[in-house]
Amino acid sequence: MRLSEFVLPTLKETPAEAQIVSHQLMLRAGMIRQESVGIYSWLPLGLRVMKNVEAIIREEQNLAGAQEILMPTIQSADLWRESGRYDDYGKEMLRIEDRHGRDLLYGPTNEEMVTAILRDYIKSYRELPVNLYHIQWKFRDEVRPRFGVMRGREFLMKDAYSFDLDLEGAKKSYDNMFATYLRTFTRMGLKAVPVRADPGAIGGDMSHEFHILTGTGESAIFYDVIYDELTLDVDNPDVEALQSIYAVEEKLHDPVSCPVAGDRLKQARGIEVGHIFYFGTKYSKAMGLVVDGPEGERIIVEMGSYGIGVSRLPAAIIEASHDKNGIIWPDSVAPFAVGLVNLKVADKACVSQCEDIYNRLREAGIDVLYDDRDERPGAKFADMDLIGLPWQLVVGPRELAVDRLELKRRDGGAREELSLESVLAKLTG
Amino acid sequence: MRLSEFVLPTLKETPAEAQIVSHQLMLRAGMIRQESVGIYSWLPLGLRVMKNVEAIIREEQNLAGAQEILMPTIQSADLWRESGRYDDYGKEMLRIEDRHGRDLLYGPTNEEMVTAILRDYIKSYRELPVNLYHIQWKFRDEVRPRFGVMRGREFLMKDAYSFDLDLEGAKKSYDNMFATYLRTFTRMGLKAVPVRADPGAIGGDMSHEFHILTGTGESAIFYDVIYDELTLDVDNPDVEALQSIYAVEEKLHDPVSCPVAGDRLKQARGIEVGHIFYFGTKYSKAMGLVVDGPEGERIIVEMGSYGIGVSRLPAAIIEASHDKNGIIWPDSVAPFAVGLVNLKVADKACVSQCEDIYNRLREAGIDVLYDDRDERPGAKFADMDLIGLPWQLVVGPRELAVDRLELKRRDGGAREELSLESVLAKLTG
Numbered sequence A, B: 001m002r003l004s005e006f007v008l009p010t011l012k013e014t015p016a017e018a019q020i021v022s023h024q025l026m027l028r029a030g031m032i033r034q035e036s037v038g039i040y041s042w043l044p045l046g047l048r049v050m051k052n053v054e055a056i057i058r059e060e061q062n063l064a065g066a067q068e069i070l071m072p073t074i075q076s077a078d079l080w081r082e083s084g085r086y087d088d089y090g091k092e093m094l095r096i097e098d099r100h101g102r103d104l105l106y107g108p109t110n111e112e113m114v115t116a117i118l119r120d121y122i123k124s125y126r127e128l129p130v131n132l133y134h135i136q137w138k139f140r141d142e143v144r145p146r147f148g149v150m151r152g153r154e155f156l157m158k159d160a161y162s163f164d165l166d167l168e169g170a171k172k173s174y175d176n177m178f179a180t181y182l183r184t185f186t187r188m189g190l191k192a193v194p195v196r197a198d199p200g201a202i203g204g205d206m207s208h209e210f211h212i213l214t215g216t217g218e219s220a221i222f223y224d225v226i227y228d229e230l231t232l233d234v235d236n237p238d239v240e241a242l243q244s245i246y247a248v249e250e251k252l253h254d255p256v257s258c259p260v261a262g263d264r265l266k267q268a269r270g271i272e273v274g275h276i277f278y279f280g281t282k283y284s285k286a287m288g289l290v291v292d293g294p295e296g297e298r299i300i301v302e303m304g305s306y307g308i309g310v311s312r313l314p315a316a317i318i319e320a321s322h323d324k325n326g327i328i329w330p331d332s333v334a335p336f337a338v339g340l341v342n343l344k345v346a347d348k349a350c351v352s353q354c355e356d357i358y359n360r361l362r363e364a365g366i367d368v369l370y371d372d373r374d375e376r377p378g379a380k381f382a383d384m385d386l387i388g389l390p391w392q393l394v395v396g397p398r399e400l401a402v403d404r405l406e407l408k409r410r411d412g413g414a415r416e417e418l419s420l421e422s423v424l425a426k427l428t429g
Helices: A021-028 A044-063 A077-083 A111-121 A167-187 A239-244 A282-287 A313-320 A348-363 A377-387 A397-402 A420-428 B021-028 B044-063 B077-083 B111-121 B167-187 B239-244 B282-287 B313-320 B348-363 B377-387 B397-402 B420-428
Strands: A032-036 A039-042 A074-076 A094-097 A103-106 A130-139 A154-164 A192-196 A207-213 A219-224 A247-249 A265-280 A290-292 A298-300 A302-309 A338-342 A368-371 A391-395 A405-409 A415-418 B032-036 B039-042 B074-076 B094-097 B103-106 B130-139 B154-164 B192-196 B207-213 B219-224 B247-249 B265-280 B290-292 B298-300 B302-309 B338-342 B368-371 B391-395 B405-409 B415-418
Touching (some): A032 B074, A044 A130, A044 A154, A044 A167, A044 A313, A074 A077, A074 B032, A077 A103, A077 A111, A094 B094, A111 A130, A111 A154, A111 A282, A111 A302, A111 B032, A167 A192, A167 A239, A167 A265, A192 A219, A192 A265, A207 A313, A265 A282, A265 A313, A282 A302, A302 A313, A338 A377, A348 A368, A348 A391, A348 A397, A348 A420, A368 A377, A391 A397, A405 A420, A415 A420, B021 B313, B039 B044, B044 B130, B044 B167, B074 B077, B077 B111, B077 B282, B111 B130, B111 B154, B111 B282, B111 B302, B154 B167, B167 B192, B167 B207, B167 B239, B167 B265, B167 B302, B192 B219, B192 B265, B207 B219, B207 B313, B282 B302, B302 B313, B338 B377, B348 B391, B348 B420, B368 B377, B391 B397, B415 B420
Parallel strands (some): A338 A368, A338 A391, B192 B247
Antiparallel strands (some): A032 A039, A074 A103, A094 A103, A154 A302, A192 A207, A290 A298, A391 A405, A405 A415, B032 B039, B094 B103, B130 B154, B154 B302, B192 B207, B207 B265, B219 B265, B265 B302, B391 B405, B405 B415
16 A cells, blocks of 8 residues: 555644543544544554454454354344343433334343344254354443543444353353453453453352553453463463462452462553453343253253453554554554655655565565655654554665665564565565 | 354245345345344354455455545434535434434434545645545434345445545546446346436436346336346446446436337346445535645545445345245355255264365365254255355265265256365365
8 A cells, every 4th residue: 555545644743632642642643533422433544453453353253163143233122121121221322213213222232132033043952052243333322431442432342142051061161262362362462361350140250351451441450460470372271270360350359358469469450352251041031042951841041241342452452562652563453564665755766666665565465555655754754653563664765775675673673674585585474 | 164053044934024035035044133123133144145245345445446444333413414414314314312412323324424534634636536435334214124134224335435636537436436336246246237327416427326137126227238238348347338328217217318229228127236426516515625736726525425235235146146946146255165965964984074075175275064964865955055055065875885976056056976176176276
């Protein structure tokens, strides 16, 4: 993609309305635009990141054996009356009346609908277990939306729902998603801490939130310092061992009964990027999701839900990975792999060299953003650092003279002078 | 994917509520489920088709130089007050009030929002032309939703918007999308006829709907029989020549002035799958989307919009491609490339052979649905024909004995007996 043709409205100044660094950088890098309070458009650069995030989530859900469906954004109120949540949900639910006076709502979550779907189609114990997920926009009419897409009103979420015959099966489904979440976040360059969360009326210990530890996180958590020292074996995580490490949300922390010694206990703030939750027969009982067992007995299906905040993740990644000059994208979610910077567009040799490199990079399957604009080098370098592509490849008269390109790694800033062949080998390697 | 684990709730009987064949077959093949009037969930099989359709549209939009963004589903009423359409739009607009009493709406289309986006970011003639598209859910509160996803209320649409400096540029953008649409639909196995549509108050001849001709289409069109005889050169279409062929929507057809001789004129019914439309400065003028020209003059930007009905297309493809036994998917959009049918799951040799073939197919990168269920052969064949995968690969004791597999082409029903190596070569070829 040529930057001269790419819609990338970067800003030099930090917008006054943005309080946290991810919101500031997403606005400055031209990733998002606020359309209404807590409602955003994703501009080309931002959407590329979100799509990469989404692709990793989808791949890992499929590998875990979950099946993708797509439920609509608009739901009928009657469905929520079945579970009793229509009246309970309060003002965060966006309630709508259609032209015929029927009560609808913009789905804040999908437990009811997915239960109704399975109720129609699953009749026998032989058809379980099943795990269904979708990646769809949700709406929660937060009283004070803030921090950009971190706490928006319209947001993209992956929510999966497991259906099992008994608690043992439900625990297996839960642990499968627990491991999948660790892999998913690790692939995005994030270290996510699984934090025990309040299971509410359901009880038990099958409720974990996954937190990215940063000072700007909205949640307070307490955890054993062992998490800071841990190297996760994501291909084969010891789920039981990980779940036994102390890490809890604030309201579950009791200084008196806490099993971790004072010098080993850390307090931190975290951004919640995922939540997995076993809720047993809460919805299946209320809505009649029951299957025939092997002896003809009726079995009320055990359920769990598994959410990931898709549109929140680009912001969470920025909170975890930036410096004073801008964003530092992990390779796996970067909007482009490399930025090609032409330092002198008035120089014909320089242009011709850049065009050649641009074509070679694209032929090699490397996603490249080519800064072919007529701008000062300083402005080009500043924009490249701001938007945070993993690699910058610089071409100017000096580089031409020595037949070497300057390749800079955004993370750390190390520079190398390389031949084009070596650059290609490095970027495809 | 193993069918025993796949959520595929096929129906033997045709649901009474479905009036047209695509709606009947989508319900019978377990592709969709109605959640409210005109609002559907996409089950795993249906979603796979829609994602393939979406991927083709996205590829062709990107190739045409359009840039993908993502605008939200919920819009502010104030934006629509700027263009004057908030009051004009009528009851099809789903109007919403949030918890603070602000007027919102579920976007039925995005001209206003995309104009506001460009107004913020584009200042100079040097930054044009631009074409932005997104693929997002829309809502139109139709008074009588019908025909399943063909005329739903919540529907997925690709809408692109072009921005040019003058009419000549706008015409070029229009023709670019005209050619892109022909390629897009052809890749889906569809023959789409570009039909001149009413440009309304804008006038001119830059308004075309793309129609799939089937008896169940909702629109009446008149066209020169030359379209039936035409072989389209999609890689290099002669846009001017194609636009000069007579094909108009009913309200533009005047038998008296029609230039086509009676025996060459055909009347047909069509399903509208795309609409491209030049509307000049209608929104840019009302909303102040103006750029500086080369001499410092102010230029009001010329705009066009380009829609494709993404969630309608799987239904349109079925209308165009089915027989009495079910759907016949074109290869490019098929949910799986091949169905592997184990005729005898009680036979250990048969199971072992099927497992081996299943693994070989997957290793070769072939998307396979493996019917490993304990069902009668007749039921398995009926389901395979119903869901319409392009190829069926049959394994039973008879096939084992002769060391040959039966490969059936769904379209036409031709059968061949082949070795596994030949099957792999054929399916990857």
